[in-house]
Amino acid sequence: MQKTSSVHIPDPSPVDRPGGLFRRLSPATILMLALALGSAGAAFSVLDGFLWRPLPYPHPRRLAMIRERLLKTGLLGSDVSYQAYHGIAANLPAIRAAGLLDMTGGLATFHGIKHFVFGGVTTPSLFRALGAPPELGHWLSRASGRPGGPNEAVLGYGFWKSVFGGSTHVIGQTFGFESARWRIVGVMPKAFYTIYPGADFWLSRKLAPTQLRDTNINHSMIVRLAKGETLRKLDSALALYRNRLVARMSPPARQHAIEDGLTVNAIGLHRHLVKLYLGGHPEFLLILALIALVLLVIATANSLNLELVRARHHASDLAIRRAMGASTSDLFRLLLGESLLTVLLVATGALTAGTLLTGLFQALIRSALSGPVTVHLPFQIRFGETAALFTATGSLLLVCGIFAAARAYTGRESLLAPLLHEAGAHGTAKSARLLRRGFGSLQIIMATLLLMIGLLLTQSLLGILGRPLHFHPENRLEAMVLWPRKLNATRFWKEAAPALKTVPGVQSAALGMMVPFNTLMSSHSVIRAPSAPHESLYVHAIPVSGGYFQTLGIRLLTGRGFSIAEKRQGAPAFILGARLASRFFHHTRIVGQTLGQKHPVPIVGVVSSVAWQATPEKNIAGTLYFPLGTNHFHTTASNVILHVRAMTSHLEQRIRSTLERAVPGVAITHLVSLTTLVHESDRLFESLAEITGAFALVALFLTLSGIYALTAQNSLNRRQEYAIRSALGATPASLSHLVLTETVWMLGVGLAAGFALSLLLTHLLAGALYGVGGINGPADLAGVLIILSTTLIASWIPVRHAFRAGLAGELRPGAA
């Protein structure tokens, strides 16, 4: 019989067992980092598409839009008047070139074939300002912008391809549009767009000297800054211009300008486009970036924690290797190989996740923007080289950082400690536990925060989706129609209305310059409050035909609708929306009051406040309706609304053919049901909810798997301790208690801090998000309960698992 050798070397744990490099990797770390980095990469692609990818013009940073605004009235658009265009374009040295742009649409005739087209009417100088060279031919000539000059057109790339098959013979051909003939002089490249991308053409705008005094603020003005000029310098030059302008005004006009808060300033073209296309919700980008950042923090905390636990184990592995004669460089190479392989796997996973998630975003945004009226997005959202570089670099830095940090921390214990001391290291165990709990708490804080953001957004979106419309979209059809220039709205309707009413199935029909949830057409004005004559308000001012309220199902609250005289003979009268009415008259009797100083117009009724779009309008004070006949603007397009008994495609056909027969030359650009319009506009918000929801779920998953992996790793490492305690009489319950105390500790700290942070965030977002207030009992409670229960389950499972397999083996020598 021999005495067994008493040299005891701690056995490496399964993960450390020398063998393939792959066995040294932690799948949990790789998965978590890849997922978080992939999400960050996708968020980066979205931000990149919106914010960082340059516009398709030379020196795009030097492009800006000039805005003439009446700050006190709520007129906060991005338009200018002809007067301002003239005053600014020619006289400001900061501006190298400036162009004016208007939207147009209608029927154009190419070789006898009619096409419904959409495009711009622009001063030729716009092309010089933008500076992008044409694909074919040349820009609009200077002469085409002067009165009496030729009518010229430049085609958009898509239109050129689809209608002309991309033929080069297109240059010099002519087409008919708005009772004039236009000669095609050029084609712009694919990526080119003015403010509204997807334009079919740009026509030359001729500005007559009489128009120079036009103060109507409804044209887009794009300028290119001279070299060395900045937006700030331009802004001060614009302020001087505004002061000169005000000084030259007549005294009453000057007083109005000052009271209305007339300002003129500039905004970068890029910024303008971002604001325009995010539909007034640029905070969405901020939230997206914030969520991606929180995800990264969660994954980092997660992985650091795991790697710390693993590094403590690796220390004994390294000690054994060193005892076997491995040199420092051998060990370094081992660690380097491990790190590099992890980087490689994380980067591959992150790139895959990033590509997939970006594709998901693309699809969501595209489906949100495609409706009966397709919106072309000028921003390209794709997982491009920059996003890939960002993700790959992120993988390298994060993995190396985490590994280095974990090793540096563990390295504080002597490398040989595991060999020298049977019972393992001591002392640092306490600080390691504190660190582990700290990271765990951080994860829970972040998860709570994200879940709360998710709930907050959902709550806000549900609020948007659920708010009252104050009109009936059911069984209502909306048709956008264009009629020949020789007609105006009243004459068009005189011919169309009787014909439409004869169509079986049509209950009533009306015409209005604005229809709820059709954002293509709107009608605005600035009016003065009678109660406070110094206060002007920006309002929807909508010319409507008789039967408009009845057809849309808008309720008349007090007074009456427009009388026959008002409708037929154009006697002026106003009907107010309830919101505007209460703003102007508070609680006094409204019907019988008048609006307007020079020509007071009687108010004959008040109707309920219609929701014109999905989100509440921020700058609009309310709505004002007036009879079609009193509208002084010549318009060639409007919305026809029909209340039908039931919606059928046959009926749609009948309506189209009836209109086309009744009014020769009319074009119907679209015919949709109002329910579809409402639904389509809800879709963007549903998409936003889905994106945030997806992120919040990823975050919750990351946190839970982190806590699971941590508890699992931890209970695996402490199996021997559990076995000893068990041998001394600890019951399974008391052992579970031992492990779960840690989870409960992390949950306490994490939930408290996470909840406090999310309250702070709610406070910050309250202004930006619709219907978001302070504490929301049920939603917050739900969030807390979700975190609480899932975390407890995530840490309970590995504990069960550790105890189910017997512990006796842990007590044998060498089991440490």
Added chain:
Amino acid sequence: MNEAAPVIDVRGLTKVYRTEEVETHALTGIELSIQPGEYIAAMGPSGCGKTTLLSILGLLETPSGGEYQISGTPVETLNAGERARMRNRHIGFVFQAFNLIGDLTVEENVELPLIYRGGIPRNNRRERVRAVLDEMGMSHRLRHYPGQLSGGQQQRVAIARALVGEPSILLADEPTGNLDSKSGEAVMELLAGLHERGATIFMVTHDPHYAHFAKRLIRLIDGQIVDDAETSETTFEAGLATH
């Protein structure tokens, strides 16, 4: 033979380990009865099932077959919690690898069995811990961590921990296995002293010299008890000869 209820009574005990492919019959048909106050040593070649037997006796593992009573109570039907309480009251363990908890001080390690017993006020526990450590000559190392002690010192702390709850029997698996001969000798002296004062001890050892400290020697080969007799020079030498 003593007429009182045996501390340990095992009838036809078997243990089979099943892994994916192999079935290891670690113990077959073990019959063993240990009376209060006995000091038994178990010997046998490596892999013959000594540790397995000890683990089953100590309720760390469950047997595959047979009957087992501790102080007249059958243990097969006990649930995990009852087994833990039984272990806490009746069994004291001493391991070859000491198995002290590295994150706890000497004092805290020894206190553990009393904590798990429950209902003992802290002051009483600490008093008892100090008394036992004093007995083991370790009272000057109360605040040390196991990693700061020598192997022999760690084993003395481990014995103190095994004794502190006054168990019915002390189970020791190669308590001198990790110690040099001088420390080993000291540990054996300690156990002998405990036995003098009435403790029941079941010890596994590889060393014939240490086996001789016991009053009864069991020899295991291939999971079976092949010899069970009072120790004497003859059995000791016979043991050597058969090996």
